[in-house]
Every structure is written in structure tokens, then in C-alpha cells.
Amino acid sequence: MTQNKSDIPSYPHRDLLGIEGLSPIEISFLLDRSEAFVEHNRQQTSKKLDTLYGRTVVNLFFENSTRTRTSFELAAKRLGADVINMTVESSSIKKGETLIDTAMTLNAMHPDVLVVRHSESGAVKLLSEKVNCAVISGGDGSHEHPTQALLDALTIRRRRGDLAALTVAICGDVVHSRVARSNIHLLNTMGAQVRLIAPKTLLPTKIETMGATVYNNMEEGLKDCDIVMMLRLQKERMQSNFFPSTREYFHFFGLTYEKLANTKPDALIMHPGPMNRGVEIDSEVADDYGRSVIREQVEMGVAVRMACLETMCPIGNDDKGASES
């Protein structure tokens, strides 16, 4: 686990704010690094490394999160870093000025990496422009959730060997999903075919221009797919007329064995969690360990975040600076 010492770094960016703009080489580099940590994490001995010993990672979450925050915390601790968790209820603070104030305050304490989640698209980028340390996005609004896309890619790659030439169907609430957007970017960059399946109310305008074929019918959209990625449906969307009822949603867009019969026989089932059983996915399908890799995704999450923290926190790199220059 040594740092890449060649003249051109394999990951030449200070931050990880999104997947858009990353090259196949950069993505593969992060996935390769993650791969090594998967085996490490499975050891029944001490999982603690000293790669980031003495370095400081701050988890700055402006939006509630259990899974992502825990995953980053565990990843940082396994690398030996000191971790501070800050959860700021975004509803209780004024946005804009306060966000920058918070960033400046933290920056003065010289952390090495800031992991930031925010409910507004673009907020993580804004914050990254005001600090001197590396920033990893833990998800911003409906824009991007890069580590989720990476852990999804790692899960697929370990099962299928290669992402290229796979057909991946992403189903459900695309309009509000940062997971979908990051995955569309990553899968396209790596040469996979992306399909989106949802009622028209849950598909954002011109989404096909991001590199996806759009379907409004599960049976058609799932035809001969290699991978089925379900998205979480937020029931509170029902009041906003995105769909009439969970009963109707499940009938037409919930993943059942009946609909799954249209995919390739060995298609993998994925879900970023937390699941609404009986809304977007049938309980039996979710628990089908032959095909559902939902738990594996969680495992890959820690490895991917270790790789990202390690990469964004290079040793002896003193030329970091706020990227606003």
C-alpha cells in the first residue's frame, strides 16, 4: 500500500466532489486501491493500519446520515486517522454564509480531509473552494454521490470482472437521486450501457442526454439486463404527485420475481439502501442471496472510502492549496 510515486499521479485531483469528469484510468485506480482493502477488512486480526496515523478526518454532515457517515468513520479509523463527526442540521442554520463560516472555522484547525454531505446541490463544491484541505463528497443534494457509485462499481467488477459491455438498469426515483447521476457518469465512463426505468414524473428533463436510454415500463427496460439497480423511493414524494400511491407504484415499478424474469438469468440486484420493502422492491427479491448483492455493497463501501481517504490524503504532499486560484 505505497503511494504512487510516478511523475503523473494516478489521481491528480485534490478533491473527490463527483464522478463527472473523472477518466477511466482515475476510476480504475480508485477501484484497484479499494480492492486491496476488501481483503484486508476481511481479516480476523487487527484491521487497524497506520497509513493515516496522526492525520485528521472531519465528517461534516449537514444532512442526516447513518450509513455513509459510519462507513467513512470506520474507513478513517482503520487507516489510523483521528476522526471527528460533526452533524449540523441544515434546517437549523442559515445556508450560504453560515456554510462558508463553518468551513473557514474548520479550516483553521488544519484537518487533512473533510468529508461533506449537504442537502443542497453544489454546496460541497462551494465549501471546497474555501478550505485548504482535501474534500470528499458524501453526497450533495440531487447532484452526486461519488463514493456510492464507486462502491457500486467495485461490487459489480468483483462479480463480473469488467464493467464494459454490461447493461445496467437503474430503476425508480431518478429525479431526486444523486446516486443515479453518479452511477450514470461512472458507468458511461467505463463503457457500460445505462438504462433508466421510471414513471415519467420521476425522470428529470433531458436525462437521456447524460447517457442513458429511458424506459417507462419495467418489463421492457429490464429485458436482458446484467445488473438491476433499484433506487430508494421516498414516500413523502407521494404528496407531491410524483405517483398516486405506494400500491400502484409497487404494482408497476416494484422489483418482483415476475419482472426480474426479463433480465439475464444471473442478473445482480443492487440497492443503495435503506430499502422500502414492498414499495420499490419485494422482500423476497431483496433477500435472495444468490442474486442480491445489497449487503456486499455495504461491505465494499468501507473499502472504497478507505481508498478515497488514502488517495486524498497523500503523504508529504505540501503543495495543497485552495483550488480557487
Next chain:
Amino acid sequence: MSTKRADFTTPGKIAYINAHLINPASGLNEVGALFTNGRKIEDFGPELFRKASGWDVPDGIEVIDCKGLYLSPGFVDMRVQTGEPGFEYRGNLETAGKSATSGGITSMVCLPNTNPVIDDMSVVEFVARRARKLGLTKVYPYGAITKGTEGVELAEMGLLAESGAVAFTDGIKTITSAKVMSQAMSYASTFDLLLINHPEEPTLAGSGVMNQSETSTRLGLSGIPAMAEVIMVERDIRIAEMKGARLHLANISTGEACKVIANAKKRGVRVTCDTAPPYFALNETAVGDYRTFSKLSPPLRSEADRLAIIEALKDGTIDAIASDHNPQDAESKRVPFAQAAFGGVGLDTLFALTLELYHNEHLSMLEAISMITDKPANLLNLPAGKLEAGRAADLTLFDAERGWKIDSGKLVSKSQNTPFDGRPVQGSVCRTMVDGRTVFELS
């Protein structure tokens, strides 16, 4: 609801000979014969059962001599309120069914403005079951676009469509919110469902009771401007265009709306529309001396609008004619004009009034019959409105010339609120067949 079950004995083989066959879907307009076997049409055409000097029908087939009268596909009425469930004092599926069959209508589509509203699969199934048991006119329900037709939350359109709703509308209620209409079109187009709106901007219509014009001013009645229709037509067309959705506008009554629709059709927007007899056969002067039977929604318009509607029927801007049958009990109409309920009955008179367009030489016989047969059936994908071997034998035999007078005391309909009371018309339904069974015969 203790209706006796209809006699469902499957009819045998029947030959309708010497019939003037008219089938707008194929352009057939010629004397010939039609042969039904049980519930289905088996064969038809000018050569069928012909021999040199008359007709030659094999033994074992009942023969009905049509004496040269027109034999048409049964009529299709795409806008009906029956009163059931919820408003049975105005009418129910049985009274509407009898009224419809006397008017030659073998398929009718009901608005969801019932109580309970047709926004749930169980109500769709209730209406279907009742209609099957009655065995009169076939009944297809519309589903509501929004729960309770309240214009706020989307109804389960996908599931309603699977259980038999043929298209979606809040019926006599306009969807006021542009946001809700846009979400409804977006959602409906997921399943390629047709949405129908009653195009009247409610804040402009306000408390208006008749067309806003010189007449309303002289009568001292508050008016509903033509603009209320045009603005809503414009809005819905823009939304449909943006969403790529299918839109149908019901009961078009103004010339301006026709222009907007014609224009949208030219641009390729997936929009269609219908009108009802009052809007091409009457104008606002029918309100006359505060005649509440002439209080309709949309209101009877100006003479210029009436003429524009006829033009729009001729040039294809308007796709179909519906009765807009809306029974109201006497108490709802025997009140001062402003307090009276909107609506008129129309099942009994849809055919005769549509035929006026033929007698007045605005439309050919084929064009006029098409407005109440294959055109509405195509809009809603109904298995009706066409003569075709293998299809259900839903047929109407009519005399295009026989004259009669519409009399509000003598309609078959339970409620008698026709705006056409006293009008002489030409064209009578002589016999109506549903699934091969004769369900109405002129005495």
C-alpha cells in the same frame, strides 16, 4: 337496485336483408345484408344473400327485412352522466341505458362525477357489473385524474386503467392547477393514457351562469366569457405539447378554441376534441325568457360561435360529437335561473340532432354517423363503432327521414331537462341491437 336480470338467451342466426349498410370506418354506404350469428357479426355486404330478383337466405336463419332503412354500427356516446352511483334521483344506469338504446346508442362512456367518485378500482368494477347485469347499452367508465376529483392528488390511474377505465378526466370539474395538470399528463403518458379536461378557467367563469354577451347584459345575468374556455384550451395544449402527452378537450363551444386546437393539430400536438349538439344546434338566445333547461356548461354561445363549431366539425378540427347527457331533477331546474343546476339530457336526442348536420348539408351521411360511431370509439380504443366480421353485433337501424318532435314530457330518460324541448327533428332510431339481441324497437 333490484333490477331483474336481462334475458341473456344467446340469439340465433339472423339475416338483416334489404338494409342500407353504412359503415364510416370503411366508407361502405350501400344496400345489402348483414348476418349475425349469436353475439357476433358474421358477414355483411352488398352481395350477401343476394339473388337476381331479391334475397335468398338459407333455411334456419331468422330474416329481418330492413325495408331499405339504414343499418349502422351502434352509436357511441363518449360523455354521459347516469346519476349512478350516488345521484339516483336524477337517473341511474338502467334509466340511462333505456334512454340510450332508444337513441340507438350501444356504447356509452360515463364520467367519474359520481358518489363515490370513480377513483378506485372497486367503483370501476361496480359500474361494469351493474351494466353487464342490465344488458342494455354497454357502459365504459372514465377514471378520475385526481382523488375525489378534487384536483389535488393524482388518482391511481395505472391500476384504474388495468381494471377497465378507458381514459381519465375529472369530468365536469376542471383541473385548475397547472402544476397538477402537468404532473397528471406526465404520469399518464408513462402508460400512454388519454386525459380529458373540461376546459373552463374557473376563476374567469366565476359565478357566471350564461355566455357573457349582450344577451347576458340585457337579462341581467352574470356571464362566462368565451375567454374562460380559450385560456384553458391554450394552457392544456401547451402542457400536452411539453409533456408529449395525449389530451382530449371535451365540449368545445367557442370558435376561438377551435382555432387554437386546429393550430395545435397542425403543429403535431396529440390533441383531440369533441362538442355536443347544443353547441352546433342552439345559441345563447335559447336562454330566452330565463329558460333553465338551457343552462348548460359550457354555456350556449353566440351565433358566430355556433357557426364556427359547424365549420370545425366540417374541417375535422372537432373529432367527435357526444351527448353530454346530464340529468337533473325537476327541483334543480324549477328555480331562478342563477340558482338552477347546469346540464341537459342528451341520450335520446344525440342521433337526431347529429343528423341535422346531414339534413342541413353540412356533413355527408357517412361523416355525420362517423361523429357518433368510429371516431369516438377510436379516440378511446373501444371495441365499438364499426361493422366488422367477428365483432359484437351492436347495431342501430334508423330511418333518416322520419320526423318527430322532441317533447320534454315524453323522453325515455328519467329526467326531462332537454334544452331542445319542442324542436322538430328528422331521423328516428327504429331498432337497436346489443350483442345481437334487440334491446329497443320503435313502436
